[in-house]
Amino acid sequence: MRNFISTHATEISLLAVMIVICAFLSFATDNFFSLGNTFDLLNISAVNIIFAVGLLVVLIAGGIDISFAVGASVVQYVTAIALGWIGGGGWVSGLIIAGSIGILLGAINAFLIHRFRIISIVATISTFNIYFGLLMFFTKGVSIYDLPDWLTDKVVLFEHEMPDGTWIEITLPVLVMVICVVATWVLITRTTIGRQLYAFGDNPEGARRFGINIGAMQFIAFGWLGLMAGIGGLVQAHYAQEVVPNALYGRELDVLAAVVLGGARLGGGKGSVLGCVLGVLLISITQNGLNLMGVSPFAFKMIIGAIILVAITLSNTRIDKLVPLLRREGQTR
Amino acid sequence: MTVLVESFQKRLGPEMAGPFFAFIAVMIFFGLASPQFLSQATFGSVAFQLPELGLLTLAMLLPILTGGLNLAITFTANIAGLTVAWVLQANGGVDAGPLAFALGCVLALAAGAASGVIMGCVIAYTRAHPILVSLSMMIFLRGLGEFLTRGGDVSGFPDFIRPLGHGSLLGIPVPLIIFIVCVLLWHLLLTRMKLGFNTYMIGSNIEAARYSGVNTRKVVVLVYTLSGAMCAVAGIIMLARFNSVRVGHGESYLLITVLACFLGGVNPFGGFGRVIPVFVALVVLQLLSSGLNLMGANQHLATAVWGLLLVGVMFLRWVASHYKFLNNRKG
Numbered sequence: 001m002r003n004f005i006s007t008h009a010t011e012i013s014l015l016a017v018m019i020v021i022c023a024f025l026s027f028a029t030d031n032f033f034s035l036g037n038t039f040d041l042l043n044i045s046a047v048n049i050i051f052a053v054g055l056l057v058v059l060i061a062g063g064i065d066i067s068f069a070v071g072a073s074v075v076q077y078v079t080a081i082a083l084g085w086i087g088g089g090g091w092v093s094g095l096i097i098a099g100s101i102g103i104l105l106g107a108i109n110a111f112l113i114h115r116f117r118i119i120s121i122v123a124t125i126s127t128f129n130i131y132f133g134l135l136m137f138f139t140k141g142v143s144i145y146d147l148p149d150w151l152t153d154k155v156v157l158f159e160h161e162m163p164d165g166t167w168i169e170i171t172l173p174v175l176v177m178v179i180c181v182v183a184t185w186v187l188i189t190r191t192t193i194g195r196q197l198y199a200f201g202d203n204p205e206g207a208r209r210f211g212i213n214i215g216a217m218q219f220i221a222f223g224w225l226g227l228m229a230g231i232g233g234l235v236q237a238h239y240a241q242e243v244v245p246n247a248l249y250g251r252e253l254d255v256l257a258a259v260v261l262g263g264a265r266l267g268g269g270k271g272s273v274l275g276c277v278l279g280v281l282l283i284s285i286t287q288n289g290l291n292l293m294g295v296s297p298f299a300f301k302m303i304i305g306a307i308i309l310v311a312i313t314l315s316n317t318r319i320d321k322l323v324p325l326l327r328r329e330g331q332t333r
Numbered sequence: 334m335t336v337l338v339e340s341f342q343k344r345l346g347p348e349m350a351g352p353f354f355a356f357i358a359v360m361i362f363f364g365l366a367s368p369q370f371l372s373q374a375t376f377g378s379v380a381f382q383l384p385e386l387g388l389l390t391l392a393m394l395l396p397i398l399t400g401g402l403n404l405a406i407t408f409t410a411n412i413a414g415l416t417v418a419w420v421l422q423a424n425g426g427v428d429a430g431p432l433a434f435a436l437g438c439v440l441a442l443a444a445g446a447a448s449g450v451i452m453g454c455v456i457a458y459t460r461a462h463p464i465l466v467s468l469s470m471m472i473f474l475r476g477l478g479e480f481l482t483r484g485g486d487v488s489g490f491p492d493f494i495r496p497l498g499h500g501s502l503l504g505i506p507v508p509l510i511i512f513i514v515c516v517l518l519w520h521l522l523l524t525r526m527k528l529g530f531n532t533y534m535i536g537s538n539i540e541a542a543r544y545s546g547v548n549t550r551k552v553v554v555l556v557y558t559l560s561g562a563m564c565a566v567a568g569i570i571m572l573a574r575f576n577s578v579r580v581g582h583g584e585s586y587l588l589i590t591v592l593a594c595f596l597g598g599v600n601p602f603g604g605f606g607r608v609i610p611v612f613v614a615l616v617v618l619q620l621l622s623s624g625l626n627l628m629g630a631n632q633h634l635a636t637a638v639w640g641l642l643l644v645g646v647m648f649l650r651w652v653a654s655h656y657k658f659l660n661n662r663k664g
Contacts, residue, residue: 125592129639133637134634305470309469
């Protein structure tokens with residue numbers, strides 16, 4: 001148990017913060033602590049969690065990816081067009097098409113990074129600009145509203161009428177999210193590939209000498225994120241019932257902040273699925289709570305930014321380390 | 334030929350080769366492809382467009398040299414622009430005097446520097462990753478701006494500000510003059526001053542810098558402060574160019590500035606990189622965009638080509654290092 005606490009310090013502190021926030025919100029607002037609100041939260045965070053677990057794998061492998069959200073937009077658009085060609089299709093064909101395009105886009109990143117030794121942030125900033133520029137150029141910024149019926153129809157997996165007459169429901173995005181989260185968890189904790197990804201992220205040269213195929217690692221990590229981005233893109237199209245070329249623009253940085261808040265390290269070798277999911281949920285819960293408390297939506301980002309800033313300041317340092325800041329400047333650490 | 338290349342490298346440094354050849358290639362390609370390209374109109378439009386992106390790139394450059402990143406640059410510029418706008422509005426809006434504008438600029442620089450100080454302190458004292466710190470600062474500043482403006486834009490400025498964005502002095506656009514002054518300032522800072530030297534030291538190896546007596550915390554805080562102040566300059570220029578301030582103006586420049594730095598041969602891990610190659614890289618990017626514009630493509634295609642250019646330069650760099658590697662083995 002003590003071992004578990006010491007190895008999962010970030011997750012436990014996140015959980016503690018979440019419990020405090022939830023407790024506060026249940027007293028401060030009428031309807032935070034209700035099943036309906038919990039399910040709403042899950043439905044809203046589903047896409048971000050799908051993206052987040054994908055990004056987590058890349059961060060564990062020591063890389064970073066800026067292009068995935070724009071990649072997901074490309075996937076949405078291409079999938080919508082491809083589905084039009086084949087005349088409809090269904091969830092299976094949709095997910096296969098979206099997943100394979102996603103993997104292809106991820107593989108392009110991995111190819112640039114591995115074959116030409118381009119640093120991952122440089123490679124993905126390039127592909128970010130390439131994907132987004134080409135997408136906006138070819139689509140001329142026009143959205144697609146004419147999606148197949150099966151894609152826009154709300155799929156309710158579980159519904160229940162509450163005593164006060166409102167309906168609570170769990171929709172398809174949540175199921176897809178759970179599958180993605182479990183699959184990622186299995187990949188990084190229960191397979192040899194997962195152990196190799198951690199080893200590779202922690203020390204690439206050591207991993208190479210140990211006989212780990214580093215090319216394969218890059219392709220698996222970025223391919224996995226590509227797959228998740230593809231699935232997330234399709235789910236987002238389902239949720240929003242439209243495909244807007246620049247709707248996901250800028251989402252990459254929000255997801256990155258949430259994942260790193262959840263304990264993943266920029267630099268590789270560290271991070272867990274639980275922490276990652278908690279990171280996304282913490283931000284969603286804060287946003288939801290502010291909404292219920294009647295705070296102006298314009299202030300959400302400001303408060304969330306301040307919370308992340310304070311959280312990283314506190315998580316990276318202990319109080320006794322902060323004291324020299326008040327006492328003397330420029331002391332040795 | 335090799336002698337020529339070697340003397341070129343000795344004079345200008347190895348980082349210069351990429352941007353310089355890209356510059357020549359762009360000039361030749363568009364010169365042949367479009368008859369209007371080599372005209373005053375093209376260079377005029379480049380000269381007016383360059384400063385916005387350029388000033389933000391300068392703001393990005395210093396943190397990258399220390400091995401960090403400042404993702405808050407565009408929103409710092411927005412907040413600084415808003416500061417000027419509010420000071421002007423509080424002093425009569427369209428009828429505000431030059432004194433009010435000067436006061437606004439000073440406050441804007443202070444606001445930009447303040448955001449830098451906060452980031453620098455968090456990064457230096459807690460050793461949190463700069464990407465994360467600047468990212469949360471970016472989210473905070475965007476939220477602050479949206480909260481204070483309710484997502485709308487602020488406009489209605491006195492006429493004497495217009496030349497700052499659109500005027501020319503002796504045939505040279507005023508924003509370009511400001512930009513070049515800032516480029517020279519950064520160049521002097523990095524090549525002639527102790528702070529610049531320490532910046533490179535920290536970027537190469539922060540522990541070694543600390544053991545050799547550099548006050549690394551102070552340098553990091555100063556670097557981010559200067560970066561924030563430079564954002565404020567960009568914000569003021571953007572205010573004058575658009576004649577309005579809106580949170581989110583120039584948001585799409587954020588990753589382009591990183592791209593421009595890398596294109597200019599700056600090492601993503603810090604420690605290596607110079608201002609002049611970055612300046613040339615910026616000119617190349619703007620010429621590319623103007624050239625494509627002349628040929629009937631829009632800004633979005635230019636963005637895609639910018640990305641391709643970076644991949645191309647990185648590919649050539651890989652080829653060059655590979656080639657050298659083979660040569661060394663044989664010799």
